[in-house]
Every structure is written in C-alpha cells, then in structure tokens.
Amino acid sequence: MARTIVITSGKGGVGKTTTAAAMAMGLAQRGQRTAVIDFDVGLRNLDLIMGCERRVVYDFANVINGEANLNQALIRDKRCEHLSILPASQTRDKEALTQEGVGQVLDELGKTYDYIVCDSPAGIEHGAVMAMFFADDAVVVTNPEVSSVRDSDRMLGILASKSRRALENDEPIREFLLLTRYSPERVARGEMLGVEDVQEILSLNLLSVIPESMAVLNASNAGNPVILDHESDAGQAYADMVARYLGEERPMHFLEPERKGLFSRFFRG
Amino acid sequence: MSLTTGVPAKDQPVGDPPASSAPAFELKAAAFIMPVIRLLRLDMDAVEAQLMPKVQQAPAFFQHTPVVIELSALPSEDEEVGFPQLVGLLRGLGMIPVGVRGGGGAQHEAAKAMELAILSDKTKPVKTSVGDDVAPEPAVAAQAIGSPVGVETGSHLIDRPVRSGQRVYAAGGDLTVIAAVNSGAELMADGNIHVYAPLRGRAIAGLRGDTKARIFCSDLQAELVSVAGHYRVSDSIPANLKGCLTQVFLDHDVLRIEPF
Numbered sequence: 001m002a003r004t005i006v007i008t009s010g011k012g013g014v015g016k017t018t019t020a021a022a023m024a025m026g027l028a029q030r031g032q033r034t035a036v037i038d039f040d041v042g043l044r045n046l047d048l049i050m051g052c053e054r055r056v057v058y059d060f061a062n063v064i065n066g067e068a069n070l071n072q073a074l075i076r077d078k079r080c081e082h083l084s085i086l087p088a089s090q091t092r093d094k095e096a097l098t099q100e101g102v103g104q105v106l107d108e109l110g111k112t113y114d115y116i117v118c119d120s121p122a123g124i125e126h127g128a129v130m131a132m133f134f135a136d137d138a139v140v141v142t143n144p145e146v147s148s149v150r151d152s153d154r155m156l157g158i159l160a161s162k163s164r165r166a167l168e169n170d171e172p173i174r175e176f177l178l179l180t181r182y183s184p185e186r187v188a189r190g191e192m193l194g195v196e197d198v199q200e201i202l203s204l205n206l207l208s209v210i211p212e213s214m215a216v217l218n219a220s221n222a223g224n225p226v227i228l229d230h231e232s233d234a235g236q237a238y239a240d241m242v243a244r245y246l247g248e249e250r251p252m253h254f255l256e257p258e259r260k261g262l263f264s265r266f267f268r269g
Numbered sequence: 270m271s272l273t274t275g276v277p278a279k280d281q282p283v284g285d286p287p288a289s290s291a292p293a294f295e296l297k298a299a300a301f302i303m304p305v306i307r308l309l310r311l312d313m314d315a316v317e318a319q320l321m322p323k324v325q326q327a328p329a330f331f332q333h334t335p336v337v338i339e340l341s342a343l344p345s346e347d348e349e350v351g352f353p354q355l356v357g358l359l360r361g362l363g364m365i366p367v368g369v370r371g372g373g374g375a376q377h378e379a380a381k382a383m384e385l386a387i388l389s390d391k392t393k394p395v396k397t398s399v400g401d402d403v404a405p406e407p408a409v410a411a412q413a414i415g416s417p418v419g420v421e422t423g424s425h426l427i428d429r430p431v432r433s434g435q436r437v438y439a440a441g442g443d444l445t446v447i448a449a450v451n452s453g454a455e456l457m458a459d460g461n462i463h464v465y466a467p468l469r470g471r472a473i474a475g476l477r478g479d480t481k482a483r484i485f486c487s488d489l490q491a492e493l494v495s496v497a498g499h500y501r502v503s504d505s506i507p508a509n510l511k512g513c514l515t516q517v518f519l520d521h522d523v524l525r526i527e528p529f
Contacts, residue, residue, distance in 0.1 A: 150433055150452065150453060153432045153433040153434075153451050153452075153453070154432060154433040154434045154453065156430075156432045157431075157432030157433060157435040157454075158434070160432065160435075201449070201451060201469075202430075203448075203449065
C-alpha cells in the first residue's frame with residue numbers, strides 16, 4: 001500500500017512545489033517508486049519545476065473525468081526511472097477535482113507506487129482540501145515569519161479535523177515541519193524567526209531547514225529539482241529531508257551564519 | 270447581540286451627575302446555546318405528536334426556553350412550512366421560538382411574517398436532533414455555536430495543540446488543555462478553563478453566564494479572555510502579567526486578571 005504525502009502550507013510562495021519536486025525526486029533516487037501529483041488546477045507549476053512541461057498531453061482532470069486513463073497522463077521522468085509526474089490541468093477550474101475522483105486515482109496509483117507526493121495549492125479552499133484529504137503524512141512548509149507560521153498552524157488544524165483519517169477516526173496524519181528560505185544571518189540580526197521560535201508555536205517533528213539559496217531559483221528555471229544539485233546547500237538540505245523522512249538520523253545543517261571574509265577566516269585558523 | 274441594560278446602582282458614586290447623562294446601557298455581543306428543532310418533515314401534526322412526550326419528560330427544561338427552528342434538513346427549500354401552526358405549538362408548550370436557520374427565500378419570508386429572526390447559516394448543522402443521546406466526542410473539532418444542547422457534555426481534556434481556527438467547547442463543564450493554544454484558536458466552556466501551556470488564543474469561560482467561572486493558565490499570552498460575557502483583549506491585559514501564572518475571574522462585575 002502506497003503512502004500518500006501532502007506538501008502543504010496554507011500560505012503561497014513558501015516553496016511547496018519546490019519541496020514536492022525535491023521530495024519526489026529524492027524518494028525515487030533511493031529506489032522508491034514514486035508519483036508526484038500537481039493539485040494546483042489552473043495554476044500548474046510542477047511540470048515546469050520538473051522540466052516536463054513540453055511532454056504534457058493529458059492531465060489529472062482528464063483522468064478524473066474519464067477522458068484519459070492514468071497511464072496516458074503519467075509522465076515518466078527522464079532522469080529517474082522510478083519517478084512519474086501527474087500534471088494539473090491548466091484550463092479547468094478547481095471544481096474539476098472531486099473527492100471521489102481523487103480517491104480513485106490515488107487508489108489506482110497505490111497499486112504500483114510506494115509513495116504518492118501531493119503538491120497542494122495555496123489557501124485552504126477546495127484544491128488544498130482535496131490534496132490533503134487522503135494523506136497519510138503531511139509536510140507543512142513554513143517560512144520563518146509570523147504570517148506563514150500562523151497559516152501553517154491553521155492548516156494543521158484542518159489536517160486534524162477534515163482529513164479522511166480524522167473523519168474515520170483513524171490514526172492521525174503524521175505531521176512534519178519543513179522550514180524553508182531560512183537565513184541564519186537574518187535570524188542572528190533578529191529580522192527573522194529562528195528555528196526555536198517556530199518550533200515553540202508549531203511543536204512538530206522538524207524534517208529539515210532549507211537555507212535561502214540562489215540554487216533554488218536556478219534549479220526551477222532549468223527544470224531540475226534542486227535536490228539534484230548536490231553541490232548546493234539547498235540540495236543537501238533537501239537530501240537530509242528525504243533521509244530523515246525515511247527514518248535516518250542526521251544532524252541539522254545550515255542553522256549557523258556562514259563565516260565570511262578574509263579576516264575572519266584568517267583569524268579562525 | 271444582546272442589550273444588557275443598566276449599570277448597577279452601587280457603582281455610582283454619591284452626588285453623581287443627573288441620571289440622564291449617566292450611561293443607561295452597554296452594547297455587547299454574546300453567544301448563546303439554544304435548543305434547535307430540526308425539522309425532518311413538513312407534517313406539523315407529526316411534530317406535535319412526537320414533541321409532546323419529549324416536553325412532558327422534562328417540562329422545566331422547555332419552559333420559557335428560546336428555540337431555533339432548523340430548516341436545512343427538509344427535502345426542499347421551496348415547500349411551504351406551516352409556521353403559524355408550529356409557532357403556536359411551540360408557544361403552547363412553553364417555548365419561545367426566536368428564529369429559523371437554513372431554508373430558502375420563500376420560507377424566510379414566511380418566517381419573517383411570524384416575527385421570527387433569520388439566523389445565519391454559516392455553521393453547518395451538526396448531526397443530531399434535540400433529545401438524542403449522544404456520547405461525548407473528542408472535543409478537538411470545530412464545534413458550532415448554536416448546535417443542539419447536549420452534543421458535548423461534562424468536562425474535557427485536550428492533549429494536542431489547539432491550532433489557529435480550531436474551536437473547542439466543553440458544554441456544562443470544565444475544559445482542561447495541556448498543550449499550547451495558538452493564536453486564532455478559541456476555547457469555550459460553561460465552567461472553568463485551565464491551560465497548562467502557553468495560552469495565545471481566546472478563552473471564554475462561563476459561556477452560559479456562570480459568573481463564578483474562572484480561567485487559569487500557566488502562561489498568559491491570550492488574545493482575549495472572557496468570563497460570563499465580560500472580556501478583555503490582549504491590549505488591555507497588563508504587560509507585567511503576560512507570560513505569568515495567572516487566573517481570570519469576575520469580582521462584582523469587574524473582570525480581574527491576577528497572578529497567583
């Protein structure tokens with residue numbers, strides 16, 4: 001039985017799609033058969049981040065409406081054979097996703113995949129609720145600032161009350177925190193919430209801290225999930241995320257400001 | 270909304286200005302719990318036949334009790350509801366029908382003609398009808414105000430964080446929370462509220478007017494605290510009490526927040 005992971009946040013622009021792409025690619029590279037689904041109907045982005053936008057023929061809404069079967073719509077990744085992408089529709093509105101239809105697609109994917117990563121749209125409306133409804137695990141993507149933290153808190157409340165697991169009184173969704181766009185320098189200057197501040201409010205299992213990095217933007221522009229950029233700090237932090245999700249213990253990185261400048265390097269040595 | 274009239278006379282110092290300039294009322298908002306009669310059919314004779322024995326079981330409970338008529342469970346929004354007969358029936362049994370919830374435009378017009386208020390239907394009706402025996406449920410769930418009395422009874426313990434947007438209501442008892450209550454969350458209890466973790470959201474004790482109810486918390490950072498309708502928002506909570514072990518209680522109609 002596949003495990004369904006929702007990447008969610010409430011707030012927009014915090015790095016959900018980047019995270020979904022990295023999570024899916026990371027799991028697939030470790031040999032897990034993984035499918036990643038874009039739930040952001042009308043504003044699809046995942047295909048761009050994954051670099052498969054020119055191979056989209058059918059989409060998620062076509063499959064739900066029975067206009068295509070799942071295998072026609074799934075796009076096999078060229079870099080990793082274990083990874084498939086199910087793109088969102090650019091032309092439908094969000095009501096195209098029905099709970100019954102989403103459930104059927106997830107069931108069918110569950111027969112052949114180990115992990116299903118759901119990239120949620122921003123907000124707490126229909127699309128976001130559909131993305132999290134069937135989830136087993138949730139990765140709550142949060143930026144270290146108050147509005148993002150509060151939106152994540154709100155999302156956690158919805159996960160705890162409106163998901164399938166909550167309604168059927170099943171074991172609750174496993175919730176994980178992922179801090180993105182973290183800048184230790186700005187935390188040190190008091191301009192940004194630190195890891196402890198966020199943890200004090202959300203009190204969740206912290207998967208990883210992704211530093212603010214140019215590598216993320218470059219990777220998105222190139223259509224390569226940033227986790228493939230092994231040299232970059234963000235790529236390594238995402239690799240840590242996947243490892244910790246699968247149960248490995250790894251020390252947290254990128255929490256301290258980088259020491260820069262000739263003098264400091266000189267005097268440290 | 271309710272109007273509470275009159276400032277207690279004892280609060281007025283001797284030799285006050287003429288009564289006409291002293292405030293005669295305060296405008297306040299309050300939430301009430303009311304029984305809801307959820308109509309499942311339009312057959313008023315059947316309603317009468319089935320309601321009678323319920324009232325006879327507990328006549329005191331229904332005497333002078335405001336009730337809301339819920340229309341959302343009816344098969345159609347267009348069919349005529351026999352409001353005159355229903356209102357007459359409820360009044361005859363000692364109840365005070367105050368309004369309707371749910372339903373459609375024509376039904377609302379008919380209700381207005383009977384001087385019934387149209388109550389907002391933002392909260393989805395809760396699954397039970399009045400009088401059904403319902404086991405207490407886990408309380409971490411958005412509980413609608415105005416849901417039938419007795420859906421949740423007794424005291425409640427919450428051991429998971431109460432998140433922004435969540436509301437927890439302990440009807441007829443105390444509410445104890447041993448995890449953080451985050452800003453944007455709301456705790457309500459007919460009795461006392463105890464929070465053994467940071468209280469950053471709202472806490473409303475004595476929801477049904479119990480002036481002896483209190484709020485106890487180990488780390489006060491609340492957005493709002495209220496006892497029996499008397500409230501204070503974060504701005505008017507003294508800064509030196511924030512983050513302290515405190516209790517909130519009513520002392521002769523004055524809401525006091527004190528460390529202990």
